[in-house]
Amino acid sequence: MRTVTELYYHDDMKKEWQKESWRKYRQSHLEQRRKYAKEHRKQARTREKKYRETHRELCRKSSIESYQRLRRKTLKKLGNKCVRCGFSDSRALQIDHVNGEGAKEREELCCSPYLKKVLADTEGNYQLLCANCNMIKREENGEYRKHVFDDGSKLQSHSFKGVYA
Numbered sequence: 001m002r003t004v005t006e007l008y009y010h011d012d013m014k015k016e017w018q019k020e021s022w023r024k025y026r027q028s029h030l031e032q033r034r035k036y037a038k039e040h041r042k043q044a045r046t047r048e049k050k051y052r053e054t055h056r057e058l059c060r061k062s063s064i065e066s067y068q069r070l071r072r073k074t075l076k077k078l079g080n081k082c083v084r085c086g087f088s089d090s091r092a093l094q095i096d097h098v099n100g101e102g103a104k105e106r107e108e109l110c111c112s113p114y115l116k117k118v119l120a121d122t123e124g125n126y127q128l129l130c131a132n133c134n135m136i137k138r139e140e141n142g143e144y145r146k147h148v149f150d151d152g153s154k155l156q157s158h159s160f161k162g163v164y165a
């Protein structure tokens with residue numbers, strides 16, 4: 001007769017073994033799985049679409065949560081506060097491209113891919129600024145987006161420099 005500890009120990013070992021063999025199985029059938037996924041891509045897409053339609057609220061919530069997680073992670077990486085004044089309320093913290101190319105990048109990439117790019121950066125190209133400091137920095141450097149007027153004429157970014165001083 002085994003003791004309770006031994007029984008649990010045994011179960012844990014069994015679980016570990018099952019996990020390990022499942023991992024090995026998946027690894028050894030990698031090619032097969034890839035082939036299957038490729039051949040059944042259309043069905044998978046239809047299934048995903050149907051799932052998203054029937055679980056709309058859940059999907060919306062989970063995508064918001066995953067974006068929030070990603071944003072929190074990015075803010076943490078950048079120090080969780082404005083590099084100029086130390087303001088730390090995350091609601092008004094903005095990611096700033098040190099060389100002022102943020103606006104262009106954000107136009108090219110939407111929210112999550114932009115955050116992922118910031119997370120992957122190892123060269124210190126990004127910093128955190130609060131909304132105020134960000135506006136001030138943009139004004140100082142003339143980092144405004146090109147403005148198009150109703151008549152189609154464009155106001156170049158540098159024209160803004162000093163306007164608010």
Ligand SMILES: [Zn+2]
Nearest residue numbers: 082085130133
């Ligand atoms: Zn600030």
